Amino acid sequence: MAYNFSNFKQETTNVADWLGREYSQLHTGRASPIVLDGVMVESYGSMQPLKNVGSISIEDPKTLRIVPWDKSQIKDIEKGIVAANIGLSVASDDMGLRAIFPMLTTENRQKLVKIVKEKLEDARISLRKAREVVVSDMKAQDLPEDEAFRAKEELQKLVDEGNRKLETLAEKKETEVMQ
Secondary structure: OOOOOHHHHHHHHHHHHHHHHHHHOOOOOOOOHHHHHHOEEEEOOEEEEHHHOEEEEEEEOOEEEEEEOOHHHHHHHHHHHHHHOOOOEEEEOOOOEEEEOOOOOHHHHHHHHHHHHHHHHHHHHHHHHHHHHHHHHHHHHOOOHHHHHHHHHHHHHHHHHHHHHHHHHHHHHHHHHHO
16 A cells, blocks of 8 residues: 555645745836735725735836725825835825836845745745655554655655755746846
8 A cells, every 4th residue: 555645745736836926926126016915905994905905007117006996095005015015115196106116236136035045945844844744644554664665765756856846936036036
């Protein structure tokens, strides 16, 4: 009876998806609405995601246009973007707001690369935790010694493959940041 690694494979996919989402929220000097996904705005007494209180579009390569559905919320949206501390400058006008992406300096790029590496390490830790769960589960099943050995080898291959995926994502993002 071979060990079933389907849960571990799913967890590996989940970790890679999480890392991809985290990387998509790091801005690289180009306007991308995804950067604003984590911004929360106070709207009628409750906190709402920015995308729920207005439309977000790309105005030019360095600027996002935010048009609130209720013009009285312009100040609240501005506060939300500033509070999110994502490094964007905000300017409001009669139509809505502009979120302006600053030019990335070498120092800012290096900080972003450091963040990319920290996120990669967080993802690796999650993968190691998932591996430990599988190892303890294999011990609990009391597999025969030779079968346990083969299962551990297979698990290590899956871990290595998962780490390669994560490193590929990190290298891609690091290249994007440094351009």
